[in-house]
Amino acid sequence: MSTATVPHPLDAAGLSARFAESFGATPDGVWQAPGRVNLIGEHTDYNDGFVLPFAIDKTARVAVRVRSDSTVRLLSTFGDQGITTTDLTTLKPGTAKGWTKYPLGVLWSLQQRGIKVPGIDLILDSSVPLGAGLSSSHAIECAVVSALNELTGAGMSDEDMVLATQKAENDFVGAPTGIMDQSASLRGAKGHAVFLDCRDQHVELVPFEAEPAGLVMLVIDTKVSHSHADGGYAARRESCELGAQVMGVPALRDVSVSDLTEASGLLDELTFRRVRHVVTENDRVLATVELLSTAGPAAIGPLLDASHVSMRDDFEISCPELDLAVDTARSAGAIGARMTGGGFGGAAIALTPVEKERQVRDAVLKAFARAGLTTPDIFTVTPAQGALRLL
Structure with missing residues (x-):
């Protein structure tokens, strides 16, 4: 996906008007779903572990109209691809390209669940930076599944929609x-942040508001595009599965920090480091939840720092640009910083005192310029509402 962003996203009425202009009819509705920043808990999710993301105030929006045939017509406000037309009866993994694989993947996944999926016209608009590790693809999928759940009367719960979009991502898009x-x-x-137990989908909402604590959450988009559907992500997952198998547990969730000494004697050096990251990261998530519930956001900086070191050294999913962003932000006054997302590019986050925000921004921009790197995008995010219907 391109790293271009939509600087001024359309509101619901504007997107509805664009839909009418493009398709010659008004949409049945407009839905939106946010991107996310993962506060802490990286690569723990597919190990049945704990994560602590939050929805951000940057969203994907879709205007959708149900058709009476099996045709799917897709259009986006970014790029110049024009309308893409597909027939639902020929939908299968490996046939879609670019951003269209996300809505088409959702349609396919719902078909696999036995839901009678109609043809649709759809237009997409998004303010989630693409390729930045802020989950722009899942924002699209969640907006689409929310729309289709309502338009088809499927009656899926949030948990059902989570699994439907995961199947789309895993089996249609090809990202594990x-x-x-x-x-x-x-x-x-x-x-709030979303404290999620990935084993059973249990969710607890944990208060997380930076501003009352005199802090801002900065996102530093390095502009290094990443893709989950590549070998790096899959290789890490395979290492985790091997580690769990050797340790004789269903998943690395079942390995504790106190088990790491035993693990070091059973696993090869590379697999052990991969395992150590996941085990200690789960521990850091639990510690962060506890601190947010007691001491507040200003106390979690060291855990963010430790998470980045673990991802850089043990899981090896950082890159020079992410390390530069994190190290520079910390040196310039951030109380904690880490890369966020799947890695191999994307964005870092820096929890920063309000009075140091300009200092941190300037320091990062200068550091990237000195290194001859692409100028990063730096912006603030706040925890926002999840997917909903706008119109």
């Missing part, structure tokens, strides 16, 4: 992701 991103997008709430 867990359930964190969809859960944050569908189940997020304003002013």
